[in-house]
Amino acid sequence: xxxxxxxxxxxxxTASLVNNVVLSQFLGLCPFLGVSRKTxxxxxxxxxxxxxxxxxxxxxxxxxxxxxxxxDLSFLQTIVFILVIAMxxxxxxxxxxxxxxxxxxxxxxxxxxxxxxxxxxxxxxNNVTDEYNTLESxxxxxxxxxxxxxAIVILxxxxxxxxxxxxxxxxxxxxxxxxxxxxxxxxxxxFAGLK
Amino acid sequence: MSNMEMKKGALGLRxxxxxxxxxxxxxxxxxxxxxxxxxxxxxxxxxxxxxxxxMGLATTFVLALSNAVISALRKVIPDxxxxxxxxxxxxxxxxxxxxxxxxxxxxxxxxxxxxxxxxVVNCIIFGRAEAYASKHGIVxxxxxxxxxxxxxxxxxxxxxxxxxxxxxxxxxxxxxLGEGTVLPGAIGAFFGRYQPVRIFIQQAGAFLVLAxxxxxxxxxKFNLEKKGKDTSKFGSGGCCNDIELKDPKTVKEQLLxxxxxxxxG
Numbered sequence: 001x002x003x004x005x006x007x008x009x010x011x012x013x014t015a016s017l018v019n020n021v022v023l024s025q026f027l028g029l030c031p032f033l034g035v036s037r038k039t040x041x042x043x044x045x046x047x048x049x050x051x052x053x054x055x056x057x058x059x060x061x062x063x064x065x066x067x068x069x070x071x072d073l074s075f076l077q078t079i080v081f082i083l084v085i086a087m088x089x090x091x092x093x094x095x096x097x098x099x100x101x102x103x104x105x106x107x108x109x110x111x112x113x114x115x116x117x118x119x120x121x122x123x124x125x126n127n128v129t130d131e132y133n134t135l136e137s138x139x140x141x142x143x144x145x146x147x148x149x150x151a152i153v154i155l156x157x158x159x160x161x162x163x164x165x166x167x168x169x170x171x172x173x174x175x176x177x178x179x180x181x182x183x184x185x186x187x188x189x190x191f192a193g194l195k
Numbered sequence: 196m197s198n199m200e201m202k203k204g205a206l207g208l209r210x211x212x213x214x215x216x217x218x219x220x221x222x223x224x225x226x227x228x229x230x231x232x233x234x235x236x237x238x239x240x241x242x243x244x245x246x247x248x249x250m251g252l253a254t255t256f257v258l259a260l261s262n263a264v265i266s267a268l269r270k271v272i273p274d275x276x277x278x279x280x281x282x283x284x285x286x287x288x289x290x291x292x293x294x295x296x297x298x299x300x301x302x303x304x305x306x307x308x309x310x311x312x313x314x315v316v317n318c319i320i321f322g323r324a325e326a327y328a329s330k331h332g333i334v335x336x337x338x339x340x341x342x343x344x345x346x347x348x349x350x351x352x353x354x355x356x357x358x359x360x361x362x363x364x365x366x367x368x369x370x371x372l373g374e375g376t377v378l379p380g381a382i383g384a385f386f387g388r389y390q391p392v393r394i395f396i397q398q399a400g401a402f403l404v405l406a407x408x409x410x411x412x413x414x415x416k417f418n419l420e421k422k423g424k425d426t427s428k429f430g431s432g433g434c435c436n437d438i439e440l441k442d443p444k445t446v447k448e449q450l451l452x453x454x455x456x457x458x459x460g
Contacts, residue, residue, distance in 0.1 A: 024398050026239035027313075075294060078312040079286040083279065118235055118316040125309050170413040175406040182402030189397070 008139050011132075015140050016147035017191040021119050023151055023184055028119030032152055033177055035113070042156035046149025048110035050142060052092065053120050056085050057141025060124040061134045074128075081124045089114055119148065151188075155181060211331060213338040220342025226319045227350035228412060233319040237351050238401040240310050244367050247355030249303050251348025253296070253311060255341065257288040258320050262328040262340030264288075269329050281324045282315070289314045319347060354404055362395030 019025060022032045028049070035045045060081050068074045093111045096104035114120065123144050127137040158180050167176050208215035226232050233254075240250040261284050265272075272280045293311050296304040304311065314320065323343055328336040359365050364372030372378075376389045394400050 026235055029235050029238065075290060078290050078293065078315055079283060082282055082286055082315050086279065086282065118313050121316055122309050122313055125312050170410040175410040178402045178406035182399040182406065185399040185402060
């Protein structure tokens with residue numbers, strides 16, 4: 001029992017900090033760079049991604065275990081997972097719109113951005129490669145998304161600060177954001193010691 | 196006369212011919228350097244020139260063939276279900292690439308890892324399917340994919356080449372600069388002896404290299420604007436552009452506009 005909890009804790013820390021999804025695996029860069037102008041929208045994006053990624057990791061893990069493996073179709077995982085994720089996002093959007101309006105108002109605008117997010121598919125595929133069981137996959141999905149939220153909120157905070165700084169003209173806009181991300185990536189390598 | 200000009204495509208060749216499409220993707224609308232789309236693999240796999248080259252070729256294969264198939268099916272696929280249909284076509288070719296690499300190039304497959312199946316969500320492929328292949332014939336679509344793919348390959352091989360050379364002193368995995376090698380010419384006069392800058396093959400290096408690349412492209416764009424040339428094709432971050440979030444309606448509109456520009460991701 002203690003071993004299982006320790007194992008889950010290790011997955012949680014590894015997925016959220018040590019192998020941070022954007023800063024060390026380069027997945028989900030588009031929302032990371034695109035929706036990080038303000039702290040509150042960045043946080044909303046992070047929460048929406050946490051919701052979708054936890055659910056997608058859980059569903060994809062179940063599908064892999066109970067449909068693809070028994071039928072010996074595991075080579076179809078890429079096609080199946082991308083369709084499942086796209087469908088899941090649509091379904092979540094419709095469900096929230098109908099039944100949980102308050103949540104839809106705060107997270108709904110981010111959902112279309114997540115459909116083709118490479119981070120969601122990447123984590124679902126990584127869970128299979130790492131041979132995680134359903135519980136571990138779900139924890140890994142949630143932890144990865146928390147790592148994304150930490151990174152995007154920090155970046156948004158820095159961007160709010162540097163908005164009015166005097167930056168050389170060619171570096172205005174995306175280049176300075178990328179340099180900031182690069183410095184954050186250096187800082188996050190410090191977490192490697194936690195492993 | 197104006198009609199003639201309308202039909203002119205890249206490099207002054209006639210529009211929609213195979214050759215014009217090929218050079219359009221390779222030079223005029225280079226996806227990485229000019230349009231700046233498909234940035235995730237550009238950053239992730241360019242730790243060496245070989246990795247960049249193989250990732251590029253795998254993407255080119257998927258791009259050219261999925262473009263041809265989508266173009267062949269463009270009259271069969273109903274408009275409302277086109278996005279899932281495109282995804283299935285693209286994902287099938289990606290699975291094909293994945294199986295081939297697992298069987299014949301296991302070492303490379305391990306090095307590129309999860310980024311091979313993630314070709315599925317590369318915005319270049321989806322963008323070309325949506326913006327070009329679903330509206331044009333099979334042959335130009337195939338060459339459009341080939342040109343775009345090779346343009347992508349060239350760009351990420353170059354990025355990989357520099358990261359590898361500065362970060363580890365190797366060139367296509369062959370050690371050419373050892374620690375303390377005297378650098379030639381002006382570079383040598385400035386830096387003295389070679390020291391591997393490890394950060395360039397780590398994650399942070401990818402962000403820094405891309406930042407400088409976009410800054411250089413911005414400068415090129417400013418220079419072209421000074422000369423009064425048209426720079427409307429230049430993207431400034433592609434799918435990584437800022438998305439303003441106000442209310443759901445504007446977001447939907449922006450997404451639609453981005454989709455038609457082919458910058459999804």
